[in-house]
Amino acid sequence: MPELVVANNDKELTSAVNKIRKSEGGNICILGGVRTAQNFSRLDMIDEFILMMHPVAIAKGKPLFISKERLEFVSTKSYNSGVIQMRYRPAKRVKSTSQSNLASGRSKRFRQR
Numbered sequence: 001m002p003e004l005v006v007a008n009n010d011k012e013l014t015s016a017v018n019k020i021r022k023s024e025g026g027n028i029c030i031l032g033g034v035r036t037a038q039n040f041s042r043l044d045m046i047d048e049f050i051l052m053m054h055p056v057a058i059a060k061g062k063p064l065f066i067s068k069e070r071l072e073f074v075s076t077k078s079y080n081s082g083v084i085q086m087r088y089r090p091a092k093r094v095k096s097t098s099q100s101n102l103a104s105g106r107s108k109r110f111r112q113r
Helices: 010-022 034-042
Strands: 003-007 049-053 071-078 084-090 108-112
Touching: 003 010
Parallel strands: 003 108
Antiparallel strands: 049 084, 071 084
């Protein structure tokens, strides 16, 4: 069952994610924009990026990554609408126990204030 978790700071966010990881269920799905992705990436809590590229040129916007991020290609999928889905995983790196892969937990949505 989807649930909304509001975290006021990094410590609360990390704690909530770790609690969900330890619970029984499927993968955690995080829907959000650039700031959400940047926060989870900075905290090393992303197993896979699923990026959707729409066939619209806007000529400006916020960068998804604020620092160099090494990614490993997973797959692409194209749709009749012209949208292309690209899947990447962060390159292998040493992770601490508290920031291990987001591998289990019920489907949750997160928002930071």
